[in-house]
Amino acid sequence: MERKFLMILTLAASTGAAFATEIPPSDVIFTDGAVEASLTGVAGDPENGRLIVGDKGVGNCVACHEISDLADVPFQGTVGPMLDGTGARWSEAELRGIVSNAKMMFDESMMPSFYRVDGFTRPGNEYTGEAADDSFAPLLDAQKVEDVVAYLTTLKE
Amino acid sequence: MKRLTAALTAGLMAASMVSADPVDDTLVLNGETTIVTRIKAPEAVADVFDEVISGWHFREEETRAMQADDFDNPGMIFAELGEDLWNTVEGSEDKSCASCHESPDNMAEVRPGYPKWNEDAGEVRTLEMQINDCRENRMGAEKWKYTGGDMVNMTALLASVSRGRPVNVAIDGPAQSTWEAGKELYYTRFGQLELSCANCHEENNGRMIRADHLSQGQINGFPVYRLKNAKLNAVHDRFKGCIRDTRAETFEAGSPEFIALELYVASRGNGLDVEGPAVRN
Numbered sequence: 366m367e368r369k370f371l372m373i374l375t376l377a378a379s380t381g382a383a384f385a386t387e388i389p390p391s392d393v394i395f396t397d398g399a400v401e402a403s404l405t406g407v408a409g410d411p412e413n414g415r416l417i418v419g420d421k422g423v424g425n426c427v428a429c430h431e432i433s434d435l436a437d438v439p440f441q442g443t444v445g446p447m448l449d450g451t452g453a454r455w456s457e458a459e460l461r462g463i464v465s466n467a468k469m470m471f472d473e474s475m476m477p478s479f480y481r482v483d484g485f486t487r488p489g490n491e492y493t494g495e496a497a498d499d500s501f502a503p504l505l506d507a508q509k510v511e512d513v514v515a516y517l518t519t520l521k522e
Numbered sequence: 523m524k525r526l527t528a529a530l531t532a533g534l535m536a537a538s539m540v541s542a543d544p545v546d547d548t549l550v551l552n553g554e555t556t557i558v559t560r561i562k563a564p565e566a567v568a569d570v571f572d573e574v575i576s577g578w579h580f581r582e583e584e585t586r587a588m589q590a591d592d593f594d595n596p597g598m599i600f601a602e603l604g605e606d607l608w609n610t611v612e613g614s615e616d617k618s619c620a621s622c623h624e625s626p627d628n629m630a631e632v633r634p635g636y637p638k639w640n641e642d643a644g645e646v647r648t649l650e651m652q653i654n655d656c657r658e659n660r661m662g663a664e665k666w667k668y669t670g671g672d673m674v675n676m677t678a679l680l681a682s683v684s685r686g687r688p689v690n691v692a693i694d695g696p697a698q699s700t701w702e703a704g705k706e707l708y709y710t711r712f713g714q715l716e717l718s719c720a721n722c723h724e725e726n727n728g729r730m731i732r733a734d735h736l737s738q739g740q741i742n743g744f745p746v747y748r749l750k751n752a753k754l755n756a757v758h759d760r761f762k763g764c765i766r767d768t769r770a771e772t773f774e775a776g777s778p779e780f781i782a783l784e785l786y787v788a789s790r791g792n793g794l795d796v797e798g799p800a801v802r803n
Contacts, residue, residue, distance in 0.1 A: 421732070428732040440733035444726050475725070477715045487771040488714050494766035497714075504714065 387507045390465075390482045398470030399458040404480070404507035414516025417509055424505060424513060429476070434520060445476060452520040460517045464510050479504040479513075543728050544579035544737070545586075549797065552592055555686045557795045564792035566693065570724055571738070576794055577746075580727075580737035581802060585749065589801040597678055597747035597799025600754045604679030607672055613663030622660065626683050633684035633796050637785040639697045646700040648781055649677055650756075668776035669756035674745050678754055681745065681798030688795055689742050691788045704786025707779060713770025719787075722764075739764075740791040741784070743800025750803060757784060 388404045403409075417424040419438040427435060429444035455463065462469055467476035480503045488497040505513065549557040559576035567574065578586055588594045608619045608626055623629065636649040647655070650673055654665040666673040693701040711718045722731065723739030730736070744757040758775035761783055765772040773779040 425732075440730070442731045443729045444731055444736075475717065475721050477717075485714055485716065485770075486710060486712050489766065489768075489770040489772070491769060492766060494762065494770075494772040496771040501714075 390480050390503050393465055393480065395462055395466070395469045396458075399456065399462040400465055401458045401461075403511060404461070404465070405511055407508060407511065409508075409511035409513070409515025411512070411515040411519050413509075414512035414514070417505070417513050418516060423509070424479070426513075432520070448517070448520055450520060450522050452518040453522065455517075457514060457518050461510065461514045464505070464513050464517070477504060480507065480510050544575050545583075547579065547586060549576075549578055549586070549590060551590060551685060557686055557797050558688060559794065559797070561793040564789065566786075566789040566792065567724075574740065574791055574794055575727075575738055576791075576797060576800075577737040577740055577743055577802060578797065578800060580735045585801055585803055589797070595747065595799065595801055596752075597745070597754055597801060598682065600675045600745075600747070601678040601682040601799055604675035604677075607676055608679060613657065613661035615660065615662045617661050619656070622656075626679055629680050630683045630687065633681050633798075634687050634690050635692070637691060637697075637700075637781060637788065639692065639695065641696075646697050646781060646785055648776075648784055649680060650776065651781075653677075653680075669759050674754045674756050677756065678745050678799040681796055684796040685798070686795050688793050689788060689791050691785060691792060693785070693789045697785065700782045701785050701789060703779075704782035704784070707783045708786055711768075712765055713768030715768045715770075717768040719764065738790070739787065740794060741787050742791045742794040743797045743802070745798055746800045746802045748802050754799060 386406045388402065393400055393404065394402070415435070418426040418432065419435045421428070426432075426448070427438050427441045429442040430446070430448045431441040431443060432438075432448045434449070435441070451460070459470065463471075463476075465480035466478040467474040468478060482501065482503055488501060489495060490497050490500070544560075549559050551557055557576075559578050560573050563571040563574050578589060588596075592598045605626060611618045611621070619626075633649060636652070637646050639645075640647045640652075643655075645651075650666075650668055653673065653676055654668075657663045658665055666676075691697075708719045711721065719739060722736055727736045727738045741757050741760075744760070745754045746760070747754050756775065758780045761780050762772045762775060
């Protein structure tokens with residue numbers, strides 16, 4: 366509770382006016398799996414995106430993907446394709462679509478939808494095994510999605 | 523230059539895929555009994571696998587070696603505690619398991635066939651349910667907690683006397699509807715991560731998910747001693763953990779859902795030898 370409150374405060378302070386224009390998960394518009402519009406209107410920070418992608422407690426993308434640029438992160442998974450060069454294969458809008466909800470780009474994808482809040486079967490309260498409660502939130506908030514997308518666009522080879 | 527990098531990457535990927543395959547090895551128990559740890563896929567999974575493979579093949583060499591020798595297998599200590607319980611008189615009838623069943627060796631044919639339809643009770647019973655039925659109705663003793671220490675130790679004993687006998691659960695007749703319910707659960711994408719058992723254990727076994735080498739999720743080795751928590755783990759606790767890790771509201775040990783899931787998952791390993799208590803990481 367206290368943490369949530371603090372987070373809202375921090376968000377409000379750091380994003381200022383942009384906070385008001387944030388696109389909530391249910392309003393994101395997909396075109397052929399891609400999302401043209403920034404979710405926040407604030408440019409993503411690739412450095413922060415890099416941290417999110419490698420952090421087990423946040424994006425945890427390396428659970429399924431190998432990324433040479435993150436060679437310092439041990440134990441990278443092989444369930445999904447290697448992400449080296451993904452920024453050359455996909456446009457920024459496509460990457461935003463893939464990170465927000467990969468199922469819009471790849472049918473039945475095993476990749477989780479990182480910016481979605483409904484349509485789940487028995488959603489839980491994080492990793493407790495208990496049912497979800499009022500604190501249920503997308504896996505990544507809007508600015509984190511933008512940060513991750515900004516990082517992915519740098520992976521050109 | 524770019525092509526060279528691509529070739530290099532392809533080579534590296536191929537190398538890492540090879541090392542992630544299940545190892546080619548044979549489990550010989552105490553230098554005597556060869557355990558069937560891979561075999562032609564049974565009916566339930568013939569359309570998705572050529573072969574079913576025990577989780578033993580997906581573990582490191584030291585872990586595999588530990589299981590091959592009863593003196594090194596920490597799970598066997600718990601099976602011995604199970605044997606003490608077997609001989610303990612309890613309840614209003616002043617009986618122990620041994621009073622009626624004599625030696626645990628008489629149970630060698632039991633583990634491979636469970637979960638199993640019980641005609642009198644009109645239900646599919648797991649081994650745990652059957653044990654508690656004997657405690658309550660034949661001994662006049664209190665039920666054990668479904669995944670509590672005593673129960674897990676007893677199931678370790680009953681698995682240990684069945685080692686080297688093939689899993690053979692019936693999935694037709696009166697058990698069929700339960701089996702189908704279990705199958706439905708197996709393919710349901712649970713939780714915020716929307717992952718089904720099949721996503722990980724059918725489509726991606728042999729691959730790495732973070733630090734874990736994904737196996738087929740077979741249950742012929744249960745209860746398993748896990749190096750991670752240094753204790754014996756009941757099969758329903760494993761199911762619970764796997765569902766929890768999809769950021770889902772999980773089910774309870776002993777719930778109708780997990781009973782059905784256990785029957786279904788067991789049938790995916792029909793033909794593999796019982797190897798519990800197995801050792802895993």
